[in-house]
Amino acid sequence: MPSPPTVYLESRYRKLVRDLPQTIFFCPECKGDRRRRAACAKCGGRGKLPDDSVQELLGRRLLPAFRARTGKFHGAGREDVDVRMLGRGRPFVFEVVAPRRDGVDLEALRERFHGEEGHRVQIDPFLVVARERVAQLKEAQFDKRYRIGVAFDGPPDPARLAPLEGRVLQVAQRTPQRVVHRRGDLVRERRVTILAARVLEVGEADEAGAAAEFDVETAHGTYVKEWVSGDGGRSPNSLAELLGVAARCVRLDVLEVLD
Numbered sequence: 001m002p003s004p005p006t007v008y009l010e011s012r013y014r015k016l017v018r019d020l021p022q023t024i025f026f027c028p029e030c031k032g033d034r035r036r037r038a039a040c041a042k043c044g045g046r047g048k049l050p051d052d053s054v055q056e057l058l059g060r061r062l063l064p065a066f067r068a069r070t071g072k073f074h075g076a077g078r079e080d081v082d083v084r085m086l087g088r089g090r091p092f093v094f095e096v097v098a099p100r101r102d103g104v105d106l107e108a109l110r111e112r113f114h115g116e117e118g119h120r121v122q123i124d125p126f127l128v129v130a131r132e133r134v135a136q137l138k139e140a141q142f143d144k145r146y147r148i149g150v151a152f153d154g155p156p157d158p159a160r161l162a163p164l165e166g167r168v169l170q171v172a173q174r175t176p177q178r179v180v181h182r183r184g185d186l187v188r189e190r191r192v193t194i195l196a197a198r199v200l201e202v203g204e205a206d207e208a209g210a211a212a213e214f215d216v217e218t219a220h221g222t223y224v225k226e227w228v229s230g231d232g233g234r235s236p237n238s239l240a241e242l243l244g245v246a247a248r249c250v251r252l253d254v255l256e257v258l259d
């Protein structure tokens with residue numbers, strides 16, 4: 001019997017917590033290898049670091065419903081594990097490989113999903129799409145709107161802070177130090193628009209230690225954390241440079257993927 005066709009389900013996810021990766025986050029020590037992970041102290045034999053990911057939360061419901069063994073997650077880009085994904089969420093396609101059942105009630109499944117996981121992940125209604133959608137999403141280059149919580153080494157000068165609102169910055173970013181070992185050292189021309197800048201009042205201070213908040217819109221592929229700190233001179237026109245004080249991103253939310 002020929003195996004049934006793969007099912008492609010498109011939706012958007014909102015990630016409301018800061019400790020959940022988009023896809024399976026393999027242990028950097030044992031790489032999740034079946035034999036090596038058994039003795040791995042880093043992950044305690046699990047082969048991955050956090051227990052869950054958006055991909056796995058979905059797969060745990062979708063795969064049994066479709067009686068499938070394998071699912072693949074295709075996101076339109078991704079955010080770092082500690083970054084929330086808010087607004088209308090990020091588009092993705094979940095690929096159910098070789099399902100042995102069809103006619104799954106996707107809306108009932110989604111309701112159940114929200115009952116169990118809605119406090120950390122919410123999803124739009126699923127749409128069955130053609131396979132081509134995966135490539136389209138992978139190639140799409142969307143601008144993004146972020147809210148950045150920033151901590152400083154000293155108080156920023158209000159006279160330098162106020163004129164930042166509305167500024168459009170051209171930034172030539174070199175590949176960040178934290179990823180240069182796997183991405184290659186390049187300079188990329190990007191754009192950052194500062195939509196809002198505000199110092200947090202006493203009492204607004206959060207556990208992350210942010211002293212100010214910035215809303216920015218960035219071109220696809222901009223490294224936001226590095227734009228804040230300047231990344232040791234690799235990201236010129238940084239926020240730290242504009243304010244003349246060392247700055248670092250202590251929390252980050254994607255407010256909107258601008259598709």
Ligand SMILES: [Zn+2]
Pocket residue numbers: 027028029030031032037040041042043044045046047048
């Ligand atoms: Zn491990």
